[in-house]
Amino acid sequence: MISFSTLDIIVLLSFFLLLLAIGFIFSGKIKDTTDYLLAGRNLNLFLFVLVTVSTWYGGILGVGEFTYRYGLLSWFTQGFPYYIFAFLFAIFFAKKIRNASLFTIPDKLFEVYGKKVSLFSAVIVFILVSPAPYLLMTATLLKEIFHINLLLALFISFILSGSYLIKGGFRSNVYVDAFQFFIMFIGFILAVMICFNTFGGAQFLSQNLPESHLKFTGNASTAFIVVWFLIALWTFSDPGFHQRAYAAKNGTVAKRGIIISVFFWALFDFLTTTTGLYARAIFPVLDQPVLAFPYLAEKIFSPGLKGIFYAGMFATIISTLNSFLFLSATTIGRDFFFRLNSSINEMKLKWFTSMGIIISGIISISISYFIPSVVEIWYTIGSLFIPAIIPAVISSYYHKLKIDDKIMLIEMVVALSAGIIWFFLREKFSGTSYYVIEPMLIGLSSAVVIHLLGLFSKFSFSDKRKKN
Structure with a gap:
């Protein structure tokens, strides 16, 4: 049974206020669209790192469940590959994106591949940055703590994440997430310190955990691990990364900021993974592994400290929720309304984006209320939609990899369709060797093959022109 003292409630209410x-x-006076969407493209290194690190997390209850079930495999699939691709993003893309001085990924694809590709990519981005899972997690915690119904908890969650965005846009997003950066670290540092002092260190964990939990690969299949590594390719087309790079003061800030962020991600992953391992060692059998962190908090924290830990969990979720909510709204305002009617002026674009926050909030509340589950959402959405956009984004910044606009659109549609079709057909091959083929492998393979054909066609045509 999870209970909260008056002191815990006071701590949490203070955090929310x-x-x-x-x-x-910190919303300030918004001068123009650039100020509203990208905080005037003036993020210094300090703020860049704080907002980038805090936004990267969100599914903290999922991290607890994954670590409880699989141990170090959680870090090996949810942390390690992202460090690699984030570092590569910093080296090969950060400066190019900042120098482009655009607003969104579909902006870049419009510039390189035209309107149809841009609009199709906007649909994909809108799905990938859906704030619904994070809204649901925030609401679930509020429901359990304050004993309110789910619908009310969802509306409160939207107010906590979206109200200030309507007024201050990305600038409010930055300062709120900077504040939450410190809260999330404080919460999990406390958890690790108390667990270590109460139960002991590595020896306690090794004696009380299954052997597989202390192996990086656990007992997972190679295909399972490979797909999670491929999903980490999402880093290259992550709208949050692109948004922050566009908002940086210059390309150097964007590049250095992401590299520095990798070290903070590694530290926070150490804290959350260690906390999850302690939860598994202390509670060998939990009916609901998704509540591993809350149950651990009930066991180890005194009144007040438990409130701080829960504030850390809320900070981890809301810092992603508000960022995805604003990215989703930007997609609605700029990548749909503005793209379909480019005569929209700056003030109207700001208005459409602020309305996008409300629209996205209503959609997310509806999804969360009628489909109250986040199980496998990231795995499924990532597997199906990421292959359709990665080649487009990469080739848009490297001219030699660019293909014909029509072929690019075909590539995106086929990659998405192939993955979805195999997703539904795959069950028919259960028990056979074909079942191990993940939908993402089908989608990505389709995209790569079509892209290579597009490049072959491009260079063949170029050679013919030279001969003539």
Whole structure:
């Protein structure tokens, strides 16, 4: 049974009030669209790192469940590959994106591949940055703590993440997430310290964990691990990364900021993975592994400290929720309304984006209320939609990899369709060697083959022109 003292409630309410206050106080006076969407493209290195690190997490209850079930495999699939691709993003893309001085990924694809590819990519981005899972997680915690119904908890979650964005846009997003950066680290540092002092260190874990939990690959299949590594390719087309790179003061800030962020991600992953391992060692059998962190908090924290830990969990989720909510709204405002009617002026674009926050909030509340589950959402959505956009984004920044606009559109449609078709057909091959083939492998293979054909066609045509 999870219970909260009056002191815990006071700590949490103080956290929520501070979050809202910072969001509104630092919203400032919005000068133009660039100020609203990208904080005037003036993020310094310090703020860049804080907002990039805090936004990268969100599914903290999922991290607890994954670590409880599989141990170090959680870090090996959810952390390690992302460090690699984030570092490569910093080296090969950060400066190019900042120098492009655009607003969104579909902006770049419009510039390189035209309107149809841009609009199709906007649909994919909108799905990939859906804030619904994070809204549901925030609401679930609020429901359990304050004993309110789910619908009310969902509306409160939207207010905590979206109200200040309507007024201050990305600037409010930055300062709220900077504040939450410190809260999320404090919460999990406390958890690791108390577990270590109470139960012991590595020896306690090795004696009380299954052997597979202390292996990086666990007992997972190679195909399972490979797909998670491929999903990490999402880093190259992550709208959040692109948004922050566009908002950086210059290309150097974007490049260095992401490299520095990798070290903070590694530290936070160490904290969350260690906390999850302690939860598994202390509670060998949990009916709901998704509540591994809350049950651990009930066991180890005194009143007040438990409130701080829960504030850390809320900060981890809301820092992603508000960022995805704003990315989703930007997609609605700029990549749909503005793309379909380019005569929209700056003030109207800001208005459409702020309305996009409300629209995205309503859609997310509806999804969360009628489909109250986040199980395998990231795995399924990532497997199906990421292959359709990665080659487009990479080739848009490297001219030699660019293909014909029509072929690019075909590539995206086929990659998405092939993955979806195999997703539904795959069950018919259960028990056979074909079943191990993941939908993402089908989608990505389709995209790569069509892209190679597009490049072959491009260079063949170029050679013919030279001969003539």
